[in-house]
Amino acid sequence: MKFYLKYLLFFLFIFGSFYSCSIAKYIPENERLYTGAELTIVSDSVINNESGLRTELESVMLPEPNSKFLGMYPGLYYYYKNQKENPGFINRWLYKKLGEKPVYQSDVETFEVQDLLLNRLENRGFFYSAASSEFEESEKRAAVVYTVKVPKPYRMETYQLDSLPAPIHKEIDSLVKESPLRKGMRFDLNKMKLERLRIDANLKKIGYYNFNESFLIFEADTNRYNNKSFDLFLKLKKAVPQKSIVPYRISKVNVYPNYETSDSIQTEIIRYNDKNFIQKEVFFKPKHLDPFIKLEEGQLYNPETSRNTARRLSTIGAYKYVNIQYKEVDTLATDDLGLLEANIYLSPLNKRAFSAELQVVTKSNSFTGPALALTYSNRNVFGGGETYNTTLKIGYEAQLGGGQQSGDSSMELGLKNELIFPRVIFPVKINDDFFKYSIPKTKTSVSLDFQDRRKLYTLISGTALFGYVWDANRYVTHQINPISVSYTDLMKTTPEFDDILDENPFLKRSFEQQFISGLTYSFTYNEMVDKQKTHQKYLNFTLDVAGNSISLFGKNQGPDVPKTFLGMEYAQYAKADVDLSYHYNFGKEQTIAARIFAGYGLAYGNSDVVPFVKQYYAGGPYSVRAFRIRSLGPGTYNVEEDTNNTSDSYFDKTGNIRMEANLEYRFPIVSFLKGAVFADAGNIWNSKENPVFDGKDKFSKDFISELGMGAGVGLRVDIQSFVIRFDLAAPFHDPSQKKGKRYNFDVSNPILNFAIGYPF
Structure with a gap:
């Protein structure tokens, strides 16, 4: 906690310096700091989409004033500090990262802005408008108010094509008949430009290789009307090359x-x-x-x-x-x-490549430490675009946070071999025309991992996958693994770990089923790839089914005894997740992000509990951030009140049901620094009561009152989409407490989360 406070005090010192050191004394005597502009629109008629018109007009009200944060001017402050004879290394560095040149009243050319305002109004059909400006001044500050008087706009009566040569006349005529330009439309230069682009794009689709939208010209005729109406004609410019009008x-x-x-x-x-x-x-x-x-x-x-x-x-x-x-x-x-x-x-690309990656790994069990991954790649292995990758990973981890626990360090070795075919490998030939957007890739992989958890166990696991991944369109991705096999063997356990398993039969059963064979499928709809969209949606659905096909070959071991395959007890379960996110982008780099997650795992047949590695957990930097990883749930269980629990509770914090909701407001601070305010809620439960938890872990109709809730603030370093994230959160509803005492905003014991990337 002292470590966190040290950095918090450092940030307060930096920001406090902005308050204590006013910039007013640095402004020259004959100047005023420009603080921005306001726009007043005076109209004698109702303006359709006035907000859109206002946005366009405000875009030309330059220059932009100096940026502010919490009423302060950090960029301007460090500009002035850097003007000193010896500003010092820190001030020079902060100026390079944050500094801004001051914008004064004398930098504002109001007459040029007024001309631009009139130009934009004419482009929107408001001819014969008027614009004026007036400064509002104080001792060291100045703002400007622009006023535009907007008359009734001109509106279109007809839209028609002028005479053109064959064969392009027929093509353009059919496109004009499908035009979005309609009678009564306000004169709008932007819409006409879009109409030219639309016609050009459609002509190119039917072979007009040399055509260009600049060859088209609009003419408006108002001679037939005296009520601010016009006829719109589309023509070809003169001297258009012949090769431009043939397919x-x-x-x-x-x-x-x-x-x-x-x-x-x-x-x-x-x-x-x-x-x-x-x-x-x-x-x-x-x-x-x-x-x-x-x-x-x-x-x-x-x-x-x-x-x-x-x-x-x-x-x-x-x-x-x-x-x-x-x-x-x-x-x-x-x-x-x-x-x-x-x-x-x-x-x-180079046929062979070798890469080394040094990682800092943070796992779901609070284990953190360095890892080195060495990868060798061989491309186009068989002359068909195949890629072979082999990766050797070495890692050491130590358990941080939450006090000293058993199994507080771990050594891991892993070897993964992967072969990717850029086509479908299937016994029956599939027509490639079925995949119009992209051809699926066939992915095969075999991996082996060795893990030595000090004071607990030594574990070896192997995994084999065979499946397909493909993009159905720009937003939709499918991934299916019809063959997904994994085997886990606890080679050696310690008495401490044996005690943990003996105290919790459910946990013991989740480790006994070492063999998992099944099918996994994932569907992803992702609009986040369009960075400029105002409304962005994301949906991921994952289905994991294991043990059904292998059960056909299962060998009976007797009544009430699980079946085995090749002498190994196998797991049988079905698990489904839904992860839904929505981003609303507005203003300048401001986002309201919301997320809902729901997951359920059902053990059946050969299993009475979902395998431990497939169970859910809650808490941490990608979950409910006011609780440490795996410290939340299941249900209302409180390990501190459990007098029967004498061992490490880390392994207990799992369940086969998980529900979460998150809400976050993201905003820019300055340069690459971003901020956030957020609230999270969620928990895990078991569908079948675990006797160890005295029924507190079972899912019920009162699940809403059992949600862990928290809120906090975040600081993010966002450099070209690489994000380092710090989130400081505190709980305000703790389901492990007794009813009536669960609501308590415990700001004195916040949790600091460190992560790479945004949480959702």
Whole structure:
């Protein structure tokens, strides 16, 4: 706790210096600090989407004033401090990271801003508007108020296409009939620009390779009306090149699978599926590369097909660059049709690579320590884009926080071998056309891990996986592992660990079933990839079913005795999770983030309890942050009140039901520093009562009153999407306490969470 207070006092000292050292004394006598602008809109009619108009007008009210934090000017403060003759190393460093040049009243060109305001109003159809400005001044501060008087806007009566040559007239005419521009629409230059882009994009989809939206021009005619109405005409500009108004077809597709080392003289051309594969020697087999290429001879040029091909090729994992270029075949062009030659240049990654990664690992059991991972990669192993990875991991961990516990250090060794095929490996051939967005990858892996937990046990585990992963579209990802096998063997246990198991039969049973064989499936819908979206949604559904197929071969060991397979007791269960998040982005880098999680595991058949490694836990930096990892639950259980529990309670803090909800407000502080205010709620339970917990762990209809709740503040260092996160939280509802005493905001005992990345 003293460690946390030291850093908290340091931050208070830094921020306190902003309060104690006013910047007013640094402002020159003949200047005032510019504090911003306000906009007043005066209109003689109702303005549709006034908020959108206001946002556009405010965007030209420059310059931006100096940034503030809690009423302070940290960037400005360190600018002034750096102007001293000897500012010192710390001030120079803080100026480099946070400093801002001051913005004074003299920097504000109000007449230029007024012209920009009038320009934006005319672009929106408000012709003959007026704009004025006035400064509001104090001793060392100045702000400006802009006032715009907005008359009734001009509105469209008709939208029609002017005469154009064939064949482009027919194509554009059909697009104009589908236009979003409608009668009564306010004159809007932005909408007209979008209309040109829409027409251009659709023309390119049907072969108009050389067309450009700048070739189109709008003309508005108000002569027929005297009530601020106009007719809108779409035309082609004069002297548009002939080749721009004819469609193009692909006459030839050339693929260079090993472009960096290909020799233009000593090359071999392999003709496969109406494509030319040009390479000095067979680097990538055409039959495996061809499914990724959607370009075909005789096909109309379509930039979407080109982008789709480039994206599919880049997902193989064997290429660092994918470059698709088109060459016009002038000698074969006619007045009505142009021809293109498509050249696909593929630059491979280094075939072999070796990487070393030093990690700081924080696990769900509060174990923290360094780990070294060494990875060897071999790409395009069999000439079909396959990737082989082998990783050796060495780690040492010590248990931090929560007092000294048994098993407080651990040594881990791991070896993982992975082979990835950029195609479907299946006994029955699957048509690649079924996967239009991307081709699934087949992933196989075998891993072996050895763990020595001091004072507790020595464990060895092996895992084998075979499955598929693919993107259905930009947002949806599927991952299915029809074969998922793991085996865990407690090679050696200590008397301390044996005592823990003897005290908790449920826990003992969860360790006895060493063999797990089943199927896992994951569905992910992720809109977070669109950084600029105001509303972002994320959904992950995971299903884990084990033991059903292997039960067909299970051997009976007698009544009320679990079956075995190859002499090993196997687990049988089903487990499902739903993780739903929503982000509302507003203002400048401000976000309201919400999350709901629910999970349930059902043991049946050969199992009466879900295996320990598959159970849920609560608390920690990615859960309810006001409670330490695994310190929350199950239910209302309180280890301090359990006089029968004389051993380490860490292994007890699991359950087969988990529910959580999180709410967080994220905001910028300055530069790469971000802040957050959050509240979390959640807990774990058991569907079947564990006698060790006296029924306090069982899920009931009163589960809401058994949620652990907490709130806190966070500081994040966000450098180009790499986030180091510090969250300080305290509980305000502790279900382990007796009823009537659970609500208590215990700010005197906060929990500091350190993590990499945002929690959700």
